[in-house]
Amino acid sequence: MGERTRSDIRGVLFDLDGTLYLGDEAIAGAPDAVEAARSRGIACRFVTNTSTKSAQTILEKMHALGFAAEAPEIFTPSTACVSFLREAGAPKVMLLLEPDAAEEFAEFERDEVAPDYVVVGDIGERWDYHVLNGAFRAVQNGAHLLAYHKSRYYRGAGGIRLDAGPFVAALEYAAGVEATVLGKPTQTFFSLALRSLDLPAAAVAMVGDDVENDVGGAQAAGMIGVLVKTGKHREEALQRSGVAPEFVLDSVAGLQALLTGASV
Ligand SMILES: [Mg+2]
Secondary structure, eight states: OOHHHHTTOOEEEEOOBTTTEETTEEOTTHHHHHHHHHHTTOEEEEEOOOOSSOHHHHHHHHHHTTOOOOGGGEEOHHHHHHHHHHHTOSOOEEEESOHHHHGGGTTSOBOSSSOSEEEEOOOGGGOOHHHHHHHHHHHHTTOEEEESOOOOEEEETTEEEEOSHHHHHHHHHHHTOOOEEOSTTOHHHHHHHHHHHTSOGGGEEEEESOIIIIIIHHHHTTOEEEEESSTTOOHHHHHHHOOOOSEEESSGGGHHHHHTTOOO
């Protein structure tokens, strides 16, 4: 499979959580896999839906885990959102974000009553009636709703937990609007990373553990989808998804063999 495409790969987008690291530990061989790609002249970018941390904080974590990376190589939903808001002029914003993520929005004026945009990332246990109602009123007054993602739930310490998606859906339902979603798997997000690579989509591989958000999203953007079996990967999820990755690797450590054309 994919014999034609592997030698055409000139850029790689790496997912972070579940692909390059798990929690606070690098996946075995992952820093070497990134280095091997770079040493072959392949441009690398790091694309994550992490919405509670700034790119700077993510960069510091990557360095601590042994990954060579620079700030402009990292793309988060905040990166996409800031770029979107810049193109909208100088809008006033209401931010439902953790303080670390909100730091990236310093250039925009905050307005808690009549913003132009309500930006919904993750605020975890800070969601309550008051917060939700404040955002609802702003949207009802004409503010546009921007959401980092619409994930339903995630697995955290102590079991499954509500993610931001249900709260975004509550706002959409109450105000009768549809949020503009900015993270993976949206084309807005992938095109931003692609633009920074200055490569055609067909020359770029996306490596990730989420068959729909990483692999399916990247394929829809015209990229090569590479699924890794680490992180959140489950065989049932792959079967159910209807997504057919160009390549499936046990872990990102297998990327080097793929790029050199060895059988994988
Ligand atoms: Mg992941």
